[in-house]
Amino acid sequence: MSIIVERFNKIKSNIKKVDKNGFTKIVAVSKTFPLEHIMPLINFGHHHYGENKVQEADAKWSQIKMSNKDLKLHMIGKLQSNKAKKAVEIFDYIHSLDSQKLADALSKFQNAANKSINYFIQVNIGNESQKSGIPYNEVDSFYNYCVKEKKMNVLGLMIIPPNDNKTKEYFQSIAELNSSLGLKELSMGMSSDYEVAINFKATYLRIGSSIFGDRN
Numbered sequence: 001m002s003i004i005v006e007r008f009n010k011i012k013s014n015i016k017k018v019d020k021n022g023f024t025k026i027v028a029v030s031k032t033f034p035l036e037h038i039m040p041l042i043n044f045g046h047h048h049y050g051e052n053k054v055q056e057a058d059a060k061w062s063q064i065k066m067s068n069k070d071l072k073l074h075m076i077g078k079l080q081s082n083k084a085k086k087a088v089e090i091f092d093y094i095h096s097l098d099s100q101k102l103a104d105a106l107s108k109f110q111n112a113a114n115k116s117i118n119y120f121i122q123v124n125i126g127n128e129s130q131k132s133g134i135p136y137n138e139v140d141s142f143y144n145y146c147v148k149e150k151k152m153n154v155l156g157l158m159i160i161p162p163n164d165n166k167t168k169e170y171f172q173s174i175a176e177l178n179s180s181l182g183l184k185e186l187s188m189g190m191s192s193d194y195e196v197a198i199n200f201k202a203t204y205l206r207i208g209s210s211i212f213g214d215r216n
């Protein structure tokens with residue numbers, strides 16, 4: 001068996017120990033890796049992959065997606081609104097919805113393409129100036145804008161927590177905000193902290209290096 005499939009199965013069994021309800025989904029983050037490196041996991045039957053650049057995702061996935069309709073692509077990186085049209089073509093989920101301008105562009109192009117995209121609103125949970133995301137206290141009004149005015153299908157919130165020792169506090173406060181909005185899905189947890197994230201109601205884990213190996 002491929003080492004990638006072995007690692008994936010190991011993660012699945014780790015998840016099973018923590019996730020009592022079986023709601024957790026794995027987005028296998030394949031950014032920077034070529035398709036042949038990812039292929040064993042596709043052949044194994046896993047369908048959800050994460051990329052952080054529109055151009056790279058398009059070059060890597062557009063062909064195989066046409067012949068394998070079960071494959072679902074997740075945009076997890078910063079998305080500029082001038083790339084919204086291409087993003088709508090290639091992605092099924094966008095985890096980085098982080099501005100009104102982007103919401104306007106995405107809703108326009110998804111309506112024109114008659115495609116239903118699933119969204120996560122990225123929240124700047126640590127108020128870090130170098131990170132994007134909606135400030136915590138503006139999430140409520142931004143959520144209403146996306147759902148009520150733009151009719152976007154928002155599944156939940158998404159965070160990339162700061163690299164400090166307060167991860168659990170960030171997980172806790174985003175889980176509370178997520179459920180106060182009545183949202184059922186929550187995108188958080190990466191290779192280093194996915195088991196912790198599940199304990200705070202994460203449902204979409206974005207896991208890269210512990211499946212595919214280190215990125216250069």
Ligand SMILES: *Cc1c(COP(=O)(O)O)cnc(C)c1O
Binds near residue numbers: 077160207
């Ligand atoms: C790269 C990336 C991941 C995956 O990180 P790993 O530590 O390799 O699991 C998850 N989320 C985002 C937003 C990323 O850019």
